[in-house]
Amino acid sequence: xxxxxxxxxxxxxxxxxxxxxxxxxxxxxxxxxxxxxxxxxxxxxxxxxxxxxxxxxxxxxxxxxxxxxxxxxxxxxxxxxxxxxxxxxxxxxxxxxxxxxxxxxxxxxxxxxxxxxxxxxxxxxxxxxxxxxxxxxxxxxxxxxxxxxxxxxxxxxxxxxxxxxxxxxxxxxxxxxxxxxxxxxxxxxxxxxxxxxxxxxxxxxxxxxxxxxxxxxxxxxxxxxxxxxxxxxxxxxxxxxxxxxxxxxxxxxxxxxxxxxxxxxxxxxxxxxxxxxxxxxxxxxxxxxxxxxxxxxxxxxxxxxxxxxxxxxxxxxxxxxxxxxxxxxxxxxxxxxxxx
Amino acid sequence: xxxxxxxxxxxxxxxxxxxxxxxxxxxxxxxxxxxxxxxxxxxxxxxxxxxxxxxxxxxxxxxxxxxxxxxxxxxxxxxxxxxxxxxxxxxxxxxxxxxxxxxxxxxxxxxxxxxxxxxxxxxxxxxxxxxxxxxxxxxxxxxxxxxxxxxxxxxxxxxxxxxxxxxxxxxxxxxxxxxxxxxxxxxxxxxxxxxxxxxxxxxxxxxxxxxxxxxxxxxxxxxxxxxxxxxxxxxxxxxxxxxxxxxxxxxxxxxxxxxxxxxxxxxxxxxxxxxxxxxxxxxxxxxxxxxxxxxxxxxxxxxxxxxxxxxxxxxxxxxxxxxxxxxxxxxxxxxxxxxx
Numbered sequence: 001x002x003x004x005x006x007x008x009x010x011x012x013x014x015x016x017x018x019x020x021x022x023x024x025x026x027x028x029x030x031x032x033x034x035x036x037x038x039x040x041x042x043x044x045x046x047x048x049x050x051x052x053x054x055x056x057x058x059x060x061x062x063x064x065x066x067x068x069x070x071x072x073x074x075x076x077x078x079x080x081x082x083x084x085x086x087x088x089x090x091x092x093x094x095x096x097x098x099x100x101x102x103x104x105x106x107x108x109x110x111x112x113x114x115x116x117x118x119x120x121x122x123x124x125x126x127x128x129x130x131x132x133x134x135x136x137x138x139x140x141x142x143x144x145x146x147x148x149x150x151x152x153x154x155x156x157x158x159x160x161x162x163x164x165x166x167x168x169x170x171x172x173x174x175x176x177x178x179x180x181x182x183x184x185x186x187x188x189x190x191x192x193x194x195x196x197x198x199x200x201x202x203x204x205x206x207x208x209x210x211x212x213x214x215x216x217x218x219x220x221x222x223x224x225x226x227x228x229x230x231x232x233x234x235x236x237x238x239x240x241x242x243x244x245x246x247x248x249x250x251x252x253x254x255x256x257x258x259x260x261x262x263x264x265x266x267x268x269x270x271x272x273x274x275x276x277x278x279x280x281x282x283x284x285x286x287x288x289x290x291x292x293x294x295x296x297x298x299x300x301x302x303x304x305x306x307x308x309x310x311x312x313x314x315x316x317x318x319x320x321x322x323x324x325x326x327x328x329x330x331x332x333x334x335x336x337x338x339x340x
Numbered sequence: 341x342x343x344x345x346x347x348x349x350x351x352x353x354x355x356x357x358x359x360x361x362x363x364x365x366x367x368x369x370x371x372x373x374x375x376x377x378x379x380x381x382x383x384x385x386x387x388x389x390x391x392x393x394x395x396x397x398x399x400x401x402x403x404x405x406x407x408x409x410x411x412x413x414x415x416x417x418x419x420x421x422x423x424x425x426x427x428x429x430x431x432x433x434x435x436x437x438x439x440x441x442x443x444x445x446x447x448x449x450x451x452x453x454x455x456x457x458x459x460x461x462x463x464x465x466x467x468x469x470x471x472x473x474x475x476x477x478x479x480x481x482x483x484x485x486x487x488x489x490x491x492x493x494x495x496x497x498x499x500x501x502x503x504x505x506x507x508x509x510x511x512x513x514x515x516x517x518x519x520x521x522x523x524x525x526x527x528x529x530x531x532x533x534x535x536x537x538x539x540x541x542x543x544x545x546x547x548x549x550x551x552x553x554x555x556x557x558x559x560x561x562x563x564x565x566x567x568x569x570x571x572x573x574x575x576x577x578x579x580x581x582x583x584x585x586x587x588x589x590x591x592x593x594x595x596x597x598x599x600x601x602x603x604x605x606x607x608x609x610x611x612x613x614x615x616x617x618x619x620x621x622x623x624x625x626x627x628x629x630x631x632x633x634x635x636x637x638x639x640x641x642x643x644x645x646x647x648x649x650x651x652x653x654x655x656x657x658x659x660x661x662x663x664x665x666x667x668x669x670x671x672x673x674x675x676x677x678x679x680x
Contacts, residue, residue: 224602246602257597262564262586265614272601273611 004029005310006099009064013054016251016321021054022070022314030103032082037106039076039096044310044331045123046072046317047157048222051250070098070313075112075122077336083107089337093122098313100333116292119336124328125161125295125302126288128277132244133161134287135280137220138169140242140273145170147217150208150231151192155182155303157328158244160190161291162220164300167191171218174211176204176227178323185326189301198227205230215239215268223248229258235268243274250321303327344369345650346439349404353394356591356661361394362410362654370443372422377446379416379436384650384671385463386412386657387497388562391590410438410653415452415462417676423447429677433462438653440673456632459676464668465501465635465642466628468617472584473501474627475620477560478509480582480613485510487557490548490571491532495522495643497668498584500530501631502560504640507531511558514551516544516567518663525666529641538567545570555579555608563588569598575608583614590661643667 003026010023032038053071056063064071074096078086083106086092094109096102112122124130136158143149149166153159154175163173163186174194175186186195194211201207208216208231215236221228224246232241249255261272280287294300305325307316313331320329343366350363372378393411396403404411414436418426423446426432434449436442452462464470476498483489489506493499494515503513503526514534515526526535534551541547548556548571555576561568564586572581589595601612620627634640645665647656653671660669 221602224600228600228602243602243605246600246606249600249603255599255603258600259595260564260568260586260589260598261601261612262561262568262583262614263589263595265583265612266586269614269616269619271611271613272605273613274602274605274609276609279609 002029003027004099004101006069006097007310007313008067008069009054010066012056012066013051015253017051017054017314017318019314019318024311029101032080032103034082035106036103037078037083037086037092037109038080038101038103039074039092039094039109040079041074041076041096041100041102041310041333042336043120043123044072044074044096044098044313044333045127045129046313046320046329046331047128048245048247048250048321050317051321069102071095072098073123073128074102074333075119076102081106086111091119093127098310100310116288117295120304120306120330121295121302123330124157124304125300126291129157129328130161130291131280131284131287132277133158133165134291135277135283136242136244136275137162137165137218139280140275141166141218141220141240143169143171143218147171148174148212148214148236149218149220150174150176150212150216151220151222152176152227152231153222153245153247153323154186154192154195155190155326156222159220159222160303160327161300162244163190163192166218166220167193168294168299172212174208174216176208176231182326185303189303191301205233208234218242220244225249225256226258232261232264235264235270237268239268239270241270241272243272247321305329306332308332342369343367344439344441346409346437347650347653348407348409349394350406352396352406353391355593357391357394357654357658359654359658364651369441372420372443374422375446376443377418377423377426377432377449378420378441378443379414379432379434379449380419381414381416381436381440381442381650381673382676383460383463384412384414384436384438384653384673385467385469386653386660386669386671387468388585388587388590388661390657391661409442411435412438413463413468414442414673415459416442421446426451431459433467438650440650456628457635460644460646460670461635461642463670464497464644465640466631469497469668470501470631471620471624471627472617473498473505474631475617475623476582476584476615477502477505477558479620480615481506481558481560481580483509483511483558487511488514488552488554488576489558489560490514490516490552490556491560491562492516492567492571493562493585493587493663494532494535495525495530495666496562499560499562500643500667501640502584503530503532506558506560507533508634508639512552514548514556516548516571522666525643529643531641545573548574558582560584565589565596566598572601572604575604575610577608579608579610581610581612583612587661645669646672648672
């Protein structure tokens, strides 16, 4: 192999991305510069935040330029290294992007400890996904035993972990997801106390009130929009809203208007807080070790939805934004070389 | 005098209250029951929260019943006491309501220390108004020296105090108010570094960006609506939004829709929090002493807007909701009796 296949941003999507917003290119494999490491991608993580970066406009991070490789976290094998901390064959995780080979600064890579779990988990439950659930729920949500915790996109990669950590923290958990299959998996697989299928609910706010008769103490929100509005009509006094994502808005040409949050917060003396997992960078390893222990002991279940082949990434990504997958969405880009 | 004049809720207003939503009644002076104190009102406080309590619907407190006396804080003189902690002639503050005489539980009254300031300040800068500004800004906003703090309704009772406390905390302060006179008072009287007249701004978000070039670290919001939206387009990373009031929405038949907060919070890893001054009840005296010291030393200026006569309360209240007053709005209901 001497060619690198990669997927670049071809056009800025309006609302839900189309496959023509992406372009598959074949280019030479890059040469790592001094301090860089050439990584061969094994798994690529697909996450809703990528949609935000495809658009211009103010955000927490700058947009991907047209023609630039789509950003994304990956686990891979070191192919060549010009950083002495890494050697060929090492397993690493980092922001390699949607491509088969990437030359990235060694300082941006994290060695993957295969002892913690299968290597794909370095992107999911033991990666940014699990850390987002962990810090969002525990640090922003601050659950207390007996609290009622509502999670949206609860069958998704982050939501399913957040709900299980809430249960481990002694909370009553209510998961909201779209469709009967997902709702069933919330109870059967992820151990939520209550599961609500928002697509089947005529009166979602009423259904939440029935599932949370004393109000919602912690709301871990991945979706925003009308579903979040309905949860916010049921806040308990002192409720904490964890703003993790707004995936309901990403498939729209522009965000919908809705009721503003202020009156809902005032009625409950509540708070609403966005965060970024990198705010807690110095505690990532501590959290990863804890997640790994829960995974090993079976106290946390995780689901991976694995698509084969880099060329399938755009379609899988768009499907995720439409809610078609369940669990952590990964692209298997290449197999691991036989261990030496 | 053996008659008590009082103002009751005659009809539930839609949007801005009309004078016909109130009714002035003359009834016998109530007899205090055991444990109660009969208070003769001297000053009545008029505050935006009262509008919320005039409507049915979920809020942080139950609505005033039709025909019931309008709720409100007052300072007054003890007329008769069946609580041994109070004796005739004592000055007290409590929720006497819109009436000349009220029989209230002794446990709900606070003795007023005349040494701290003029008795009207027990309702304003040294009362719930000042405490709301103090705890909202310092505990919810958590300002650091050098932060940029934006305050809306900044010439109002709470906003003017919040802005001055922010300046004492070493912050750059930007006040937003409606009208040239108020904007001038923000700089000249209350010491804001920048003053914006939202009625004169074609591009309010742009004007805020110019006044806060490094973004808004703390947003102390009394108004909500489109003004709050414009501030929230200028949040600095880690910004704290203090949701103190939504007075822009009270004169509407129903709250407007607008952009939801989630995306704005996510773009800045920001938080938004409502609160109630009673959450900090055990620290009220500490805060009151500090406010009194600032007032005495001239480090805090306050403005009172005093209307004479209980019968003028409905019109003054409606004017306040329309933004017609500046500073703390009080009704002088009666003069103090000559000291014995």
